Amino acid sequence: MRGIAIALTLIASFATAQGAGNIAHGRAKAMQYCSACHKVTATQPQPPEVFDREADDHIQAPPFTTVAAKYATNEAGLRAFVHLPQYPMPAQELSPTDLSDLSAYILSLNNPKK
Numbered sequence: 001m002r003g004i005a006i007a008l009t010l011i012a013s014f015a016t017a018q019g020a021g022n023i024a025h026g027r028a029k030a031m032q033y034c035s036a037c038h039k040v041t042a043t044q045p046q047p048p049e050v051f052d053r054e055a056d057d058h059i060q061a062p063p064f065t066t067v068a069a070k071y072a073t074n075e076a077g078l079r080a081f082v083h084l085p086q087y088p089m090p091a092q093e094l095s096p097t098d099l100s101d102l103s104a105y106i107l108s109l110n111n112p113k114k
């Protein structure tokens with residue numbers, strides 16, 4: 001019995017470490033909130049570049065596969081950026097659940113088999 005309890009605790013903490021977000025929900029949110037600028041799925045056509053007033057130039061928002069690789073071991077950093085983005089990416093009203101789901105979806109792109 002004790003062994004089972006320990007195993008369950010380990011599984012639970014692993015799930016937490018992987019982020020408790022719902023990947024399917026996160027994908028839907030990404031399509032809704034992010035796909036105007038970012039290529040959020042492998043099959044989505046590349047969206048147009050964004051005009052950066054400060055740089056007086058157009059810049060391409062990175063595809064989510066690139067974002068996933070950059071933040072592979074830094075989910076907190078990913079959440080922080082999306083919560084308080086850097087210009088020209090706009091801040092959006094996202095609940096903590098949406099942020100968790102979005103991060104879970106983005107980071108799942110590091111494991112394309114899933």
Ligand code: HEC
Pocket residue numbers: 030033034035036037038050059060061062067070078081082086087088089090092102
């Ligand atoms: C209006 C266009 C726009 C929308 C909508 C948008 N982004 Fe961005 N995002 C950008 C641009 C442009 C950059 C690149 C900023 C730069 O390089 O300075 C960026 C960069 C990022 C980065 C990269 C940060 C880094 O460290 O390289 C992340 C993560 C990100 N966006 C996540 C998201 C998520 C998640 C959403 C949806 C909730 C979203 N973005 C919606 C334009 C957008």
